[in-house]
Amino acid sequence: MSRPSPHDPHHLAGASSNSPSSRSRASPGVSKDISIDDVAEQAGVSVATVSRVLNGHSNVRAETRERVLAAIETSGYRVNELARNLRTAESRLLLTMVPNFGNPFYADIVRGIDSVARQHGYFMLLCDTGADPGRERSYFEMLRRRRADGAICLDPAAAQQALSEELHTLPWVACCEFDADVGVPYVGIDNYRAAGDAVLHLLSRGHTRIALINSGDGYLYAQQRERGYQDALHNAGIAPDPRWRMHLDSLDYEAGAFAAASLMAQADPPTAIFAVSDTLAIGVIKGLRSVGKRVPDDVAVVGFDDISLAAQIDPPLTTIAQPMRELGETAARQLLKRLANRSANVPGVLLPHRLIVRGSA
Amino acid sequence: MSRPSPHDPHHLAGASSNSPSSRSRASPGVSKDISIDDVAEQAGVSVATVSRVLNGHSNVRAETRERVLAAIETSGYRVNELARNLRTAESRLLLTMVPNFGNPFYADIVRGIDSVARQHGYFMLLCDTGADPGRERSYFEMLRRRRADGAICLDPAAAQQALSEELHTLPWVACCEFDADVGVPYVGIDNYRAAGDAVLHLLSRGHTRIALINSGDGYLYAQQRERGYQDALHNAGIAPDPRWRMHLDSLDYEAGAFAAASLMAQADPPTAIFAVSDTLAIGVIKGLRSVGKRVPDDVAVVGFDDISLAAQIDPPLTTIAQPMRELGETAARQLLKRLANRSANVPGVLLPHRLIVRGSA
DNA sequence: TTGAAAGCGCTAACAG
DNA sequence: CTGTTAGCGCTTTCAA
Numbered sequence: 001m002s003r004p005s006p007h008d009p010h011h012l013a014g015a016s017s018n019s020p021s022s023r024s025r026a027s028p029g030v031s032k033d034i035s036i037d038d039v040a041e042q043a044g045v046s047v048a049t050v051s052r053v054l055n056g057h058s059n060v061r062a063e064t065r066e067r068v069l070a071a072i073e074t075s076g077y078r079v080n081e082l083a084r085n086l087r088t089a090e091s092r093l094l095l096t097m098v099p100n101f102g103n104p105f106y107a108d109i110v111r112g113i114d115s116v117a118r119q120h121g122y123f124m125l126l127c128d129t130g131a132d133p134g135r136e137r138s139y140f141e142m143l144r145r146r147r148a149d150g151a152i153c154l155d156p157a158a159a160q161q162a163l164s165e166e167l168h169t170l171p172w173v174a175c176c177e178f179d180a181d182v183g184v185p186y187v188g189i190d191n192y193r194a195a196g197d198a199v200l201h202l203l204s205r206g207h208t209r210i211a212l213i214n215s216g217d218g219y220l221y222a223q224q225r226e227r228g229y230q231d232a233l234h235n236a237g238i239a240p241d242p243r244w245r246m247h248l249d250s251l252d253y254e255a256g257a258f259a260a261a262s263l264m265a266q267a268d269p270p271t272a273i274f275a276v277s278d279t280l281a282i283g284v285i286k287g288l289r290s291v292g293k294r295v296p297d298d299v300a301v302v303g304f305d306d307i308s309l310a311a312q313i314d315p316p317l318t319t320i321a322q323p324m325r326e327l328g329e330t331a332a333r334q335l336l337k338r339l340a341n342r343s344a345n346v347p348g349v350l351l352p353h354r355l356i357v358r359g360s361a
Numbered sequence: 362m363s364r365p366s367p368h369d370p371h372h373l374a375g376a377s378s379n380s381p382s383s384r385s386r387a388s389p390g391v392s393k394d395i396s397i398d399d400v401a402e403q404a405g406v407s408v409a410t411v412s413r414v415l416n417g418h419s420n421v422r423a424e425t426r427e428r429v430l431a432a433i434e435t436s437g438y439r440v441n442e443l444a445r446n447l448r449t450a451e452s453r454l455l456l457t458m459v460p461n462f463g464n465p466f467y468a469d470i471v472r473g474i475d476s477v478a479r480q481h482g483y484f485m486l487l488c489d490t491g492a493d494p495g496r497e498r499s500y501f502e503m504l505r506r507r508r509a510d511g512a513i514c515l516d517p518a519a520a521q522q523a524l525s526e527e528l529h530t531l532p533w534v535a536c537c538e539f540d541a542d543v544g545v546p547y548v549g550i551d552n553y554r555a556a557g558d559a560v561l562h563l564l565s566r567g568h569t570r571i572a573l574i575n576s577g578d579g580y581l582y583a584q585q586r587e588r589g590y591q592d593a594l595h596n597a598g599i600a601p602d603p604r605w606r607m608h609l610d611s612l613d614y615e616a617g618a619f620a621a622a623s624l625m626a627q628a629d630p631p632t633a634i635f636a637v638s639d640t641l642a643i644g645v646i647k648g649l650r651s652v653g654k655r656v657p658d659d660v661a662v663v664g665f666d667d668i669s670l671a672a673q674i675d676p677p678l679t680t681i682a683q684p685m686r687e688l689g690e691t692a693a694r695q696l697l698k699r700l701a702n703r704s705a706n707v708p709g710v711l712l713p714h715r716l717i718v719r720g721s722a
Numbered sequence: 723t724t725g726a727a728a729g730c731g732c733t734a735a736c737a738g
Numbered sequence: 739c740t741g742t743t744a745g746c747g748c749t750t751t752c753a754a
Contacts, residue, residue, distance in 0.1 A: 033731095035730095035731060036731065036732065037731080045741085046741045046742075047731090047733090047741090047742095048734080048740070048741060048742080048743095049739085049740060049741075051732070051733055051734085052733095052739095052740090054732095054733095055733080059739060059740085060739070060740085061739060061740085064739080064740080078502075078505040078506045078507075079506055079731090079732080080447075080506065080507050080730085080731050080732070081503075081506045081732095082443070082446045082450070082452060082507045082508070082730085082732090083447050083730070083731035083732040083733090083746090084731080084732055084733075085446075085447075085732090086441075086443040086444050086447045086730085086731085086732075086746050086747070086748085087731080087732045087733050087734085087745085087746055088732085088733070088746085089443070089746070091443060093486075101468060101471070101472075101487075102465065102468035102469070102472075102669070107462060107463035108463070110462070111462075111463075111489065114489060123486065123503070124486075125454075125484065125485075125486045125487070126462075126486075126487040128472065128475060141439075142442075142484070144439040145439050145440050145441065145442045146441050146442055146443045147442045147443070147484070253669070253670065253673040254673070257673070282673070283673065286673055286674075289675060308463070308613075308614070309614065309670075312614040312615070312618070312643070312644065312647055313647075313674075314647060314650060314675070394747095396747060396748085397747065397748065398747080406724080406725085407724070407726075408726095408747090408748080408749090409725060409726080409727095409749080409750080410723085410724060410725075412748070412749055412750085413723095413724090413749095415748090416749080420723060420724090421723070421724085422723060422724085425723080425724080440748080441747055441748070442748095443747080443748090444730095444746070444747030444748040444749090445747080445748055445749075446730095446748090447730050447731070447732085447747080447748075448729085448730055448747080448748045448749050448750085449730085449748085723754105724753100724754085725752100725753090725754080726751105726752090726753085726754100727750100727751095727753105728749105728750090728751085728752100729748100729749095729750095729751105730747105730748090730749090731746105732745100733744105733745095733746090734743100734745095736741105736742085736743090736744105737740100737741085737742080737743105738739105738740085738741080738742100
């Protein structure tokens, strides 16, 4: 998208006008709306011509274009995108649904989406669904009502599936949380292998009593990571104690702290903990400390995601890094591709993760 | 907004239709769009009547209404909001501009805005400006182009002012970061008094060598808190050492850590630090630890905001709490008020802060 | 209680 | 290169 386009947010018709004439026909307080007709009249051309210069068409004589531009400038005209959108049958809005935007994990993903969207002349609407299928549905409904052109959904697969029968025809892609078999384009990482890598690291440090602090079952990634954890342990000839597997319904710091403390209260407590998210892991470290355990000396901790805070805590968190920004960018590009060609076959894509070894394990 | 409204996102015309007839006229892959005309025809009424039932008008005979509803249901019709928006000349979209949505401080504010917006049939578009006046301008431009009806801006006052001449006529309100004299409706807290309260607390703990870690001058709140800090000290008969006042261009953990370390490298280092944001304060604690200082024994730390993480770190952070959720809700209500009545006089409002004493000071 | 008809402001054939 | 014109799909007078 290199040439100036009508959808480029930076292509501001008359935006630099500070002249008082911008409000030439203003009645007290309210500035009267100027339409394309006014501009046409002022420039002595037809609305079609104005529309052409607005949209950067080349078939306008330079001199005419200047005249139109001047009229736009002095009148302070702004395109009415409501009208444009109706006419072109697109809203140029993309939805991004997250279960909880207080979770720092989403920040960079969302930035990635936003940046690609803007590059292509779209705006991104961030929607907090609270992982509630009802809320989620109401956002998908925006697609049907043409308030948005497409969506990227990071909600739990469970919530997605609750709607899936009716959702197949809608233009959206799943991000981070997806069911490869469901036929919706997706982008994410290989959660199974990533969890395995985390366990392998702990194993290589000599741990055998390794606990898993997982989130609830609504998330597919949770199941994938759990299988990765179990298989890695089995492959090492270790039969994991089921008491060491915890399932939490929250990713809050508190939840992690609580889980860690209750793990330590067991008879033969684990010497290492793999938490499926950094927020959880940070809580775990706090919980450990509160019951007098040192990290990593008494208990090693590995997290997941590599949020920016992970490097800041004490001790710095060893974790599996997800390429958040790329995840978002890729998802956005997939969606755009689907929008450009509704029948395009957009495949699922898996991006690489990597283990970041810091102080906690 | 108690009666079903055309703008209630939960008022989903025909949303519960799962019948295959929803795609009755579908060609392979693409489902043909159904318009209000189709519904009218199918129900044997005029489009005007369909429109009336869509909008919950009472002047439709019950039997007719049923017929229309049935037609909507079986056809799987969805209102085209692009058309509706053009006709009613509103987009039902509100913008929220934040300088950096990775900053957890904004999470609850944004939730507050979102919740009030949704209650009133608006959607909220979250915009990350990066505190860049250019980006900010492009979002304000959306108002002029009618893509959004109003905006709430949390950007630095400096960025707002860069645009202020042209922005007076636009429907927006400033939140948290505002210049009361500029004539734009605002909501925030009394930063001057809040900073004073933080200092008073440190004073009451016996500290006299109190440092200030502040953000850059672009933020008005920074100046207000700095004055609060200075005056509180002066009133206690203390002349603060200028070397103890630091100005950072970032609110990152890293920045706080670095500032703390360099403070401690001074000849007569302070025994207490007041950081103007919790993220900074968390970094400060880490920085202190990295140079071998204990908190609060060697150095006391007070933060600002009371983000959820504040209670989780070690030691738990003493801080000034802002009523984030209420700030957002109030800002949204102010904006809505202004939208409902363009000439309404919407005053600025200050919400109460409070000191939360935890372990760090 | 209902319908006919006039646009909302714009884009895109189509014709010149 | 430019203008005329027909809508996009909806809401809303105005009349009946």
